[in-house]
Amino acid sequence: MSTDPSLPGKPVRVTSFDVAERAGVNQSTVSRALAGSPQVTPATRERVVAVAKELGYTVDHRASGLRKGRTDTIAVVILQRPEDKTPTGNPFYFELLGSICEAASERGLETLVSLQSENGRLTGDYVKRGQADGTIVIGSARNSTAWGFFQQLQRSESSLVFWGSPFDEARWIRSDNVAGGALATRHLIDRGYRRIAFVGPLETGPGQFAERFEGYCDALAEHGLEPLQASHYPDGDRIAQGYHAALELLDRNPDIDAFFAASDRLAFGVLERVRESGGDVPDKCGIVGFDGMSAGTVCNPPLTTVAPDLEKAAKALLAAALDDDKRGTGRVPVKLIERASVRALPAGKSPGDC
Amino acid sequence: MSTDPSLPGKPVRVTSFDVAERAGVNQSTVSRALAGSPQVTPATRERVVAVAKELGYTVDHRASGLRKGRTDTIAVVILQRPEDKTPTGNPFYFELLGSICEAASERGLETLVSLQSENGRLTGDYVKRGQADGTIVIGSARNSTAWGFFQQLQRSESSLVFWGSPFDEARWIRSDNVAGGALATRHLIDRGYRRIAFVGPLETGPGQFAERFEGYCDALAEHGLEPLQASHYPDGDRIAQGYHAALELLDRNPDIDAFFAASDRLAFGVLERVRESGGDVPDKCGIVGFDGMSAGTVCNPPLTTVAPDLEKAAKALLAAALDDDKRGTGRVPVKLIERASVRALPAGKSPGDC
DNA sequence: CTGAAAGCGCTTACAG
DNA sequence: CTGAAAGCGCTTACAG
Structure with missing residues (x-):
């Protein structure tokens, strides 16, 4: 009693x-x-x-929620590769998660987080189970089974939104990847780099990397420059992939003077390889990454990168998940974060005149 | 209908x-x-x-939970400094969060995450509100108002557990900090470093840094070496603090040949300063951090560090929060992760003989 | 403006 | 082994 x-x-x-x-x-x-x-x-x-x-x-939240027919919480599922143990998983998604928590809290919502990787244990029906009013799916593009699962689920379960999904149906929010790729590439061109390679496996088909590549090609074309890519990427994490891509590229094209890597972790691998081979970053070789990861501040030199506006990303994801936003798809603007892996603008030049 | x-x-x-x-x-x-x-x-x-x-x-999770008197979810509150915007907050806590999510999922629990920093908006009564069966509090030791709030709350709200709390009452789980500090320091001594400075502000009183300092002093004493600390730490983030501590220490003690930093982020700052002043890491100057952060793999050279076993930490936190573990306090073992910021063992030597 | 009552969708004694 | 019923703790029409 x-x-x-x-x-x-x-x-x-x-x-x-x-x-x-x-x-x-x-x-x-x-x-x-x-x-x-x-x-x-x-x-x-x-x-x-x-x-x-x-x-x-x-x-009591359960009782009020039951009665009101709401939960006032948002579910976030973070997809990982089965082979990734958590702490090594991509920290970018945790930075995005942080922004989502913050945006949710501002709207008076709680945030339920689920890390998923194993194929037998994928779940996304938090709304149906009365645990959330909407579900945001973010995470590794490399777990294709998981993406397939959610692509399927999305047909029956509305209020499911994706960050960077490799398919176009459904509701999604993405970085403005094409603009970002062009931004990074123009930044390099402006600073006098001419032989600029792209690093990022594209075989996953349409997706964020492909869009970034498109922007890269656009910017090169504006200046009559030729794209340049690695022919092969090993398995393993992004850092290893970046390392090997740089290895191969530098081997076959010793005249390369810059890299645009489709993600910061790829860029870390590139940086490692360039340093190892005696390359001088940024003077002889410029590097630009993508994601705006905070780890980019501690590498040497700190990594210049293209970053999506995470606050806007979080708000857009919430809006789409909670059905405020009828369209349910959208692009988040990106900006360039200048650090030290790209040399300064040549004296007397201003961005855009080459 | x-x-x-x-x-x-x-x-x-x-x-x-x-x-x-x-x-x-x-x-x-x-x-x-x-x-x-x-x-x-x-x-x-x-x-x-x-x-x-x-x-x-x-x-329906709400209905079944209401009836069963359980929620089958665990709440995790992450404390941040008010001045820290999320993405720059300490990534270590996100790595710990990842492990908690995983451990929770293995026990069939969902994880509710709350980022808190503002003093007016602190909350920890997830159990009372029927949103969780237990609450884990982790995060920045620097938000003392927040810790005060939770120290108070802990008296009325049971099933509250802390990671690294700056007070001893209540239930808590911590790294074995003393052992970790000694481990790091002995590692440096074994490799021939003799003038080893400690980096880490201690003025917050008892806490994890103080324990690590104790282990550092123990190890030095074993070899008749003298401890060495910075006299002052600026405001700002840990990286800036590490940078300025190294600056001051090197200024006043040019003979310093190694640093044990009480956290990886402090170590990043130290590394930056040592590099800037032309120091040769690891040959002329060794550096060891603490936390096992994944960002330590991308700095140059990669950072040798002491890492708590996050999997064990997560399990212990869950057990304490869910009241399985009556004692409710415990130490998590640490291990040394050798990377490249410390030179190799001198030829013919084995650890322990100096 | 306040009260009495129904009902959100379950689980679990209690019967049979 | 299955059914009928109570009740978890709320919110919200419905009266007054």
Whole structure:
């Protein structure tokens, strides 16, 4: 009984009935007062609030959610490669997650997080299960089974939104990848680099890397320059892939003087290889990454990179997931973060004149 | 009515009653069958399961939780400094969060994540609100207001566990910091470094840094060496603090040949300063960090560091939060991750003989 | 403005 | 082994 809180064992739950009794009002009045309903007298509200505080009462989220038909929480599933152990998974997604939590909190929502990798254990029906009002799916483009699963699920489960999905149906939010690729490439061209290679496996088909590559090609074409790519990427993580791509590219094209890597982690691998082969970054060789990862501040030299606006990304994802946004697809603007892996603008030049 | 799913507007929720009707059994039988109760015939169970699948039925988590008096979710609050914007917050906590999510998932629990920094908006009563069965608090030791809040809250709200709390009351899990500090320091001594400085502000009083410092002093004492610390740390992030500490220390003690930094981010700052002043890492100057952050693999040279076992940390935190573990406090073992910021063992030497 | 009552969708004694 | 019923703790029409 909630009338004897001194009972040993499990703590007794204080309910709105307890508050009602103590405040001398009906339970429904307690509910209204605490919900801030305008149809309750300030005087009663104050009394109820005081008693609630005294008793340490808080509305039970399950009960109110059940009754209201809402959950006031957003689910975020982060896809990982089965072979990635968590701490080594891509930190970029945790940075995005952070922004989502913040945006959710600002809208008065809680955030439920699910890390998923194993194919037998994929789930996305948080809405149906009454655990969330919408679901955001982000994460590694490399877990194609998982993406297939969610592509399928998306047909029956609405209020599912994707960040960087490798398919165009469904609702999604993405970086403005084409603009970002062009931005990075023009930045290199402006600084006098001419033989600029692209690093990023494209065989996954349409996707973010392909879009970044497109922007890269566009910018090169503007200046009559030729694209240049690696022919092969090993398995393994992005850093290893970047390393090997740079190895191969430099081997076959010793005249390369810059790299645009489709992600920061690829860029870290490129940087490692360039340094190893005695290349001088940024003077003889420029490098630009993509993602704006905070780890880019600690490498040597710090990595110049293209970063999506995570705050806007988070807001757009929430809006799409909660069905505010009818269209449900959108591009997030990117900006260039200048660090030190690209040399300064030649004296007397301004961006754009080459 | 759930009898007309073709109605436009909000999607109709399929309930256990719908399944029951279709399967020709009572609603309670549906519940039992889906819960895997042994007291339901295999034949009925199969029928129920089939119908549930056909109708796309899933148990409503709010309703079952309300009835069962559980939530099957764990809340994780991540404390940040008010001045830290999310993406720059300490990535270590996201790595720990990842491990917690994984451990939770293995126990069949969902994970609710809350990023908190502003003093007016601190909350930790997820259990009381029926949103979680336990709460784990991790995050920046520097938000002292927040820690004060939770120290207070912990007295009324049980099932609150802390990672690295700056106070000893309450339940907590921590790295074995003293052992870790000694481990790092002995590693440097074994490799021939003799003038080893400690980097890490201690003025926050008892806490993880102080424990690491203790281990550092222990190891030095074993070899008759003198401790050495910076006298002052600026405001700003850990990287800046590490940078300025190294600056001051090197200025006043040009003979320093190694640094043990109480966190990886401090170490990044130290590394930056040493490099800038022309120091040769690792040959003339060794550096060891603490945390095992993945960013340590991309700095140059990659950072040797002491890492807590995150998997064990996550499991211990869960156990303590869910009240399995009566004691509620514990130390997580640490290990040394050798990378390249410390030189190799002198020829003919083995660890321990100096 | 407040109260009495129904009902959100389950689980679990209680019967049989 | 299955069914009928109560009840978890709320919110919200419905009366007054």
